[in-house]
Amino acid sequence: MITFEGVTKRYADGTVAVDDLSLEAPTGAITVFVGPSGCGKTTSLRMINRMIDATGGRILLDGQDVREIDPPTLRRGIGYVIQQAGLFPHRKIVDNVATVPYLLGWDRKRARARAMELLELVGLDSELAGRYPFQLSGGQQQRVGVARALAADPPVLLMDEPFSAVDPIVRASLQDELLRLQSDLQKTIVFVTHDIDEAIKLGDMVAVLRVGGRLAQMAGPATLLSEPADDFVREFLGRDRGIRRLSFIPAKDVRLVTAPADLVVDASGRPLGWRGDGGLLPYGTFNPERDSLRAALDAALLAANGTAVAVDEDGRVIGVAPREALDEVLGQYAARYTVPDPEDPYEEGGHQDTGHQGAGPEDPAHEDPAHGEDPHG
Numbered sequence: 136m137i138t139f140e141g142v143t144k145r146y147a148d149g150t151v152a153v154d155d156l157s158l159e160a161p162t163g164a165i166t167v168f169v170g171p172s173g174c175g176k177t178t179s180l181r182m183i184n185r186m187i188d189a190t191g192g193r194i195l196l197d198g199q200d201v202r203e204i205d206p207p208t209l210r211r212g213i214g215y216v217i218q219q220a221g222l223f224p225h226r227k228i229v230d231n232v233a234t235v236p237y238l239l240g241w242d243r244k245r246a247r248a249r250a251m252e253l254l255e256l257v258g259l260d261s262e263l264a265g266r267y268p269f270q271l272s273g274g275q276q277q278r279v280g281v282a283r284a285l286a287a288d289p290p291v292l293l294m295d296e297p298f299s300a301v302d303p304i305v306r307a308s309l310q311d312e313l314l315r316l317q318s319d320l321q322k323t324i325v326f327v328t329h330d331i332d333e334a335i336k337l338g339d340m341v342a343v344l345r346v347g348g349r350l351a352q353m354a355g356p357a358t359l360l361s362e363p364a365d366d367f368v369r370e371f372l373g374r375d376r377g378i379r380r381l382s383f384i385p386a387k388d389v390r391l392v393t394a395p396a397d398l399v400v401d402a403s404g405r406p407l408g409w410r411g412d413g414g415l416l417p418y419g420t421f422n423p424e425r426d427s428l429r430a431a432l433d434a435a436l437l438a439a440n441g442t443a444v445a446v447d448e449d450g451r452v453i454g455v456a457p458r459e460a461l462d463e464v465l466g467q468y469a470a471r472y473t474v475p476d477p478e479d480p481y482e483e484g485g486h487q488d489t490g491h492q493g494a495g496p497e498d499p500a501h502e503d504p505a506h507g508e509d510p511h512g
């Protein structure tokens with residue numbers, strides 16, 4: 136666990152980049168620092184591995200003040216990934232990845248074998264190992280950056296806007312890859328981004344910072360979407376909060392009924408369409424074991440009759456969810472907090488305590504820090 140206790144950073148020119156920041160980044164989970172430009176995300180991240188020293192408060196790594204650990208020892212246990220990968224241009228990919236093992240005194244053969252293992256782990260072809268960074272695409276370079284950070288198997292990874300220099304499609308696949316890796320490796324990751332969608336997709340916990348390095352809210356993504364602490368967070372989250380939140384609600388509680396006869400299936404029970412006057416009409420499917428309520432709703436909206444078809448892992452029909460069944464689940468997850476009523480003379484103002492400092496038990500993302508299921512899908 137990484138703990139910030141009243142951490143402040145005042146630069147020499149008087150700029151207060153981080154102001155009295157207190158938060159906890161849990162072990163084995165991804166904590167995202169998100170916020171507008173200049174809000175102190177990078178400064179906060181770099182204080183963890185002491186590339187920048189705090190001017191007030193303290194940062195604890197599993198209970199130990201990082202200032203008591205000499206920087207080289209500290210950084211050996213902390214992988215660091217930056218934007219545009221920051222690879223050494225004159226070193227081959229394999230040697231870039233083996234940088235830390237070389238520094239740790241591993242012999243060349245062992246370090247290179249480890250590097251090859253890591254290239255495979257991050258989904259890169261072994262034939263890229265002999266190339267130089269400029270011979271790789273941006274996305275491939277970013278993967279090499281992640282492999283390099285993992286080389287000495289550090290328990291902690293710091294990632295500073297690692298995917299922001301690549302196009303949206305490559306970015307989405309790098310994010311998926313990171314979640315896949317994390318479900319196996321369970322590192323303690325602190326991830327900096329200015330992109331709220333990235334924060335919500337990747338974060339088990341999301342810390343929203345405002346300019347001046349102040350914490351606006353720290354919560355699991357589902358809680359953040361349903362219970363933003365104030366107008367700043369609400370605006371930063373942007374539109375469609377309600378719809379986006381459905382991605383965090385599993386579809387397994389949706390009540391299914393037996394598929395009616397007008398759902399036409401093939402010989403193995405896979406859907407073909409809804410029977411209509413002039414032929415088959417469109418349908419949509421979801422897998423209640425794996426998918427979110429958003430996927431179930433999407434399946435209903437794709438169908439000519441508004442009924443979502445539930446399928447198993449093999450795509451075979453196991454039932455259908457009529458619209459009322461979706462409504463029942465939606466009703467259970469309706470926003471629960473209250474907002475001030477300007478007509479009420481007894482109202483003290485400010486919305487009720489929504490527990491926004493931590494994800495509540497209703498927050499599936501919180502229950503699943505390893506992203507084992509697919510609420511992030």
Ligand SMILES: Nc1ncnc2c1ncn2[C@@H]1O[C@H](COP(=O)(O)OP(=O)(O)OP(=O)(O)O)[C@@H](O)[C@H]1O
Pocket residue numbers: 146147148150151152170171172173174175176177178179329
């Ligand atoms: N060395 C420095 N000296 C003075 N001020 C600095 C220094 N480094 C950063 N700052 C200021 O501290 C504040 C926080 O900077 P920081 O880089 O941590 O923000 P950030 O949230 O990571 O921003 P961005 O998303 O734009 O990268 C900014 O106002 C920045 O100008």
